[in-house]
Amino acid sequence: MPDVNMPKLSDTMEEGTVLEWRKQDGEEVHRGEVLAEIESDKASFEIESEADGVLHIVVDRGQPVPVGQLIGRIGGEAPAAEPKAPARPEEPAGAAEPAGQGERGDRPAEEPAPEPAAAEPAPEEPARGAAEPAREAPAASGERRAGSGRPERREAAGQPEGAARPAASDGRAAGNGAERVRASPLARRLAGELGVDLAAIRGSGPDGRIVKEDVVAAAERSGRPAPAAARPRPAGPDVEVEEPTRMQATIARRMAESKTTVPHFYVTVEALVDEAVRLRHQLKEMVPNADRVTMTDMLTRACAIALTRFPEVNASWVDGRFQRKRSVNIGLAVPPAKGLGLLVPVVHDVDRKDLVQISIESRQVIERARSGKPGAGDLEGGTFSISNLGMYGVDEFSAIINPPESAILAVGQIRDAPVVEDGRLVVGKVMRMTLSVDHRVFYGATAAQFMGEVRRLVENPVSLLVPPDQ
Numbered sequence: 001m002p003d004v005n006m007p008k009l010s011d012t013m014e015e016g017t018v019l020e021w022r023k024q025d026g027e028e029v030h031r032g033e034v035l036a037e038i039e040s041d042k043a044s045f046e047i048e049s050e051a052d053g054v055l056h057i058v059v060d061r062g063q064p065v066p067v068g069q070l071i072g073r074i075g076g077e078a079p080a081a082e083p084k085a086p087a088r089p090e091e092p093a094g095a096a097e098p099a100g101q102g103e104r105g106d107r108p109a110e111e112p113a114p115e116p117a118a119a120e121p122a123p124e125e126p127a128r129g130a131a132e133p134a135r136e137a138p139a140a141s142g143e144r145r146a147g148s149g150r151p152e153r154r155e156a157a158g159q160p161e162g163a164a165r166p167a168a169s170d171g172r173a174a175g176n177g178a179e180r181v182r183a184s185p186l187a188r189r190l191a192g193e194l195g196v197d198l199a200a201i202r203g204s205g206p207d208g209r210i211v212k213e214d215v216v217a218a219a220e221r222s223g224r225p226a227p228a229a230a231r232p233r234p235a236g237p238d239v240e241v242e243e244p245t246r247m248q249a250t251i252a253r254r255m256a257e258s259k260t261t262v263p264h265f266y267v268t269v270e271a272l273v274d275e276a277v278r279l280r281h282q283l284k285e286m287v288p289n290a291d292r293v294t295m296t297d298m299l300t301r302a303c304a305i306a307l308t309r310f311p312e313v314n315a316s317w318v319d320g321r322f323q324r325k326r327s328v329n330i331g332l333a334v335p336p337a338k339g340l341g342l343l344v345p346v347v348h349d350v351d352r353k354d355l356v357q358i359s360i361e362s363r364q365v366i367e368r369a370r371s372g373k374p375g376a377g378d379l380e381g382g383t384f385s386i387s388n389l390g391m392y393g394v395d396e397f398s399a400i401i402n403p404p405e406s407a408i409l410a411v412g413q414i415r416d417a418p419v420v421e422d423g424r425l426v427v428g429k430v431m432r433m434t435l436s437v438d439h440r441v442f443y444g445a446t447a448a449q450f451m452g453e454v455r456r457l458v459e460n461p462v463s464l465l466v467p468p469d470q
């Protein structure tokens with residue numbers, strides 16, 4: 001029986017949370033189908049089935065689980081549906097119906113609902129053929145069948161047992177066979193809790209993707225208050241307190257550890273990038289698939305070449321020893337699609353890729369990370385990072401090192417400035433870059449030489465077109 005374990009998506013991931021089971025317990029699944037959505041310290045992502053069979057859920061949604069721990073199993077073939085036997089003569093109609101099987105239309109409105117099964121010892125389970133109705137449409141994601149050996153869960157917080165579910169609250173469009181609504185895992189979970197129909201919301205995220213803020217706004221318009229974790233909480237007349245997401249809490253912890261335990265120092269250079277700007281425009285017009293090459297792509301290629309020439313920079317300080325990395329894997333710091341946070345998707349083996357390959361792959365890993373569907377290795381294995389805030393009009397800044405890496409390059413905007421050329425004062429395009437360095441790993445002279453090499457490569461961008469050694 002194949003196991004479904006909590007995957008390790010990044011170097012820093014120690015545990016994950018099942019945001020939503022996309023298949024219910026006992027449902028037949030096939031290889032490649034999405035089983036669940038998982039939240040890690042860096043992103044939310046989907047896991048797929050690696051075999052055909054029947055899903056047996058071990059860990060409920062919302063429960064943190066260490067990396068590698070069992071969260072489900074995939075067994076043999078799905079059991080065949082069995083016909084529903086008539087109720088026994090001494091029992092009233094509907095008495096054999098398991099808890100949570102619909103709206104209980106046969107019970108008078110004034111009759112109080114029975115206590116949940118978990119409140120008292122469960123009676124001996126009757127024969128399955130006599131007590132279990134024929135299997136029909138699958139229940140909503142996260143619901144359990146009665147008699148499955150685990151307690152049945154409610155559809156949404158605060159709903160009474162048997163209450164009608166809001167249409168499409170699990171993130172699917174109404175109607176059989178309709179395509180799934182594009183929504184983030186957190187938005188889908190909130191929609192289920194608040195009873196919001198995702199199919200009726202216009203998303204504000206990339207490609208119309210529905211995000212948390214869209215669901216909260218829709219709930220407020222319909223008069224449903226958002227849960228405390230989804231809305232700011234008043235802490236005084238002029239202060240609001242908001243709970244951080246798992247990603248935000250992890251960023252806060254790791255950046256505080258980096259700044260207080262890693263001895264940072266900084267080296268800044270200014271590069272003339274007129275030739276680089278001209279070359280980028282020429283590539284877009286003349287080279288296939290180069291129409292979306294950016295300055296960050298050119299910097300990534302330049303840093304990859306410089307890292308092969310200064311391997312001390314492509315290293316880490318771990319347990320009192322130097323670790324020289326053989327692979328050059330560059331992380332690109334980007335904001336998430338919506339809200340506060342930071343993603344650092346990684347382009348692997350950059351020194352073995354040409355400029356167009358780097359452009360294509362960096363765009364792909366960024367899009368996957370922002371959509372909440374990073375691939376294996378997309379968020380791990382980085383040996384060096386680049387953070388470019390130039391598109392926001394920033395001239396210069398210093399970035400915090402992302403451990404266990406030993407350096408990060410902070411890049412400012414390209415701006416027109418007076419420069420001296422052949423004894424004449426002319427207007428040129430300049431860009432400032434600051435390298436943050438872990439002083440335990442390498443020192444000032446090495447940092448200065450590395451930055452001098454990056455500047456030389458960027459100011460002579462034809463060197464970035466030389467095919468890499470394979």
